Amino acid sequence: MSVEVFDPHEAIVGSFTVRRVLPRRTLRTVGAWCFADQMGPAEVTETSGLDVGPHPHMGLQTVTWLMQGTALHKDSLGSEQLISPGQLNLMTAGHGIVHAEEATGRYRGTLHGVQLWVAQADGQRGGERDGPPAFEHHAELPAVDSSVGTLTVLAGSFWGVQSPAGFAPDLVGVDAALHAGTSVWPLRSDFEHAVVALDGEVLVGDAIARPGQLASLGTGRSEIRIEARDRARLLLLGGLPFTEPLVMWWNFVGRSRDEIAHAQRQWRDGDGRFGDVPSRLARIPAPDVLWRTRPEA
Numbered sequence: 001m002s003v004e005v006f007d008p009h010e011a012i013v014g015s016f017t018v019r020r021v022l023p024r025r026t027l028r029t030v031g032a033w034c035f036a037d038q039m040g041p042a043e044v045t046e047t048s049g050l051d052v053g054p055h056p057h058m059g060l061q062t063v064t065w066l067m068q069g070t071a072l073h074k075d076s077l078g079s080e081q082l083i084s085p086g087q088l089n090l091m092t093a094g095h096g097i098v099h100a101e102e103a104t105g106r107y108r109g110t111l112h113g114v115q116l117w118v119a120q121a122d123g124q125r126g127g128e129r130d131g132p133p134a135f136e137h138h139a140e141l142p143a144v145d146s147s148v149g150t151l152t153v154l155a156g157s158f159w160g161v162q163s164p165a166g167f168a169p170d171l172v173g174v175d176a177a178l179h180a181g182t183s184v185w186p187l188r189s190d191f192e193h194a195v196v197a198l199d200g201e202v203l204v205g206d207a208i209a210r211p212g213q214l215a216s217l218g219t220g221r222s223e224i225r226i227e228a229r230d231r232a233r234l235l236l237l238g239g240l241p242f243t244e245p246l247v248m249w250w251n252f253v254g255r256s257r258d259e260i261a262h263a264q265r266q267w268r269d270g271d272g273r274f275g276d277v278p279s280r281l282a283r284i285p286a287p288d289v290l291w292r293t294r295p296e297a
């Protein structure tokens with residue numbers, strides 16, 4: 001069972017060029033993780049940061065996790081939250097939410113982080129895909145005390161340590177800040193897993209993963225050997241394979257194109273489904289839906 005390594009592709013988000021490793025044609029999800037962008041490192045100022053204007057989400061959770069710098073999250077629930085390295089912003093879109101990511105007004109320097117999405121499951125699977133939106137900020141997260149570095153548990157449970165963040169069960173997310181050395185990590189064999197290399201080169205099993213790359217481990221492993229030749233930073237993502245039909249388009253995660261097209265019209269028409277957030281940045285319009293849709297009832 002070999003480890004498969006994928007290169008990221010570049011995309012533009014706000015004023016940042018990001019390196020995206022999920023989704024990809026041959027690997028759409030890792031557990032319920034359905035989107036993974038590495039942002040920066042890039043320089044920001046007090047007045048120019050990620051600069052992502054108000055835009056809607058549905059059917060997903062967003063995770064913001066920084067390695068360096070500070071960013072400002074605002075959403076239609078009234079949340080206004082600065083985030084710094086070691087802290088977790090978890091936004092649950094459910095039926096609908098709007099957020100913006102702005103300059104902080106006070107931080108100037110390097111910004112480096114990740115944004116991840118988790119596809120929400122339907123009710124019968126313990127998810128609340130169509131449920132109410134929510135926002136959580138965790139100023140501190142528990143970590144595994146390891147001889148090879150600090151393994152912070154963002155989501156789920158890892159090595160006996162449980163994240164307090166409100167994710168659906170059967171998901172795991174871990175940030176590892178490693179020094180040189182080798183360790184063997186326990187995995188749930190019913191999960192599929194991937195390692196996203198953020199900084200430094202790591203050996204994942206017998207495959208080399210360089211910064212920006214994703215190493216896919218598949219399912220059926222009860223452990224993985226991780227070797228850092230020098231200081232390195234990586235994310236371990238995993239979960240039960242996501243088996244519900246998944247349609248991802250723009251900022252929406254749904255189950256059908258009709259559902260997506262309906263949400264697109266609601267955002268375009270400003271009908272109130274997603275709410276509003278005050279921002280000095282412009283509201284981001286949805287692109288046109290390019291497939292044939294059923295007439296609205």
Ligand code: MN
Binds near residue numbers: 055057062251
């Ligand atoms: Mn967003």
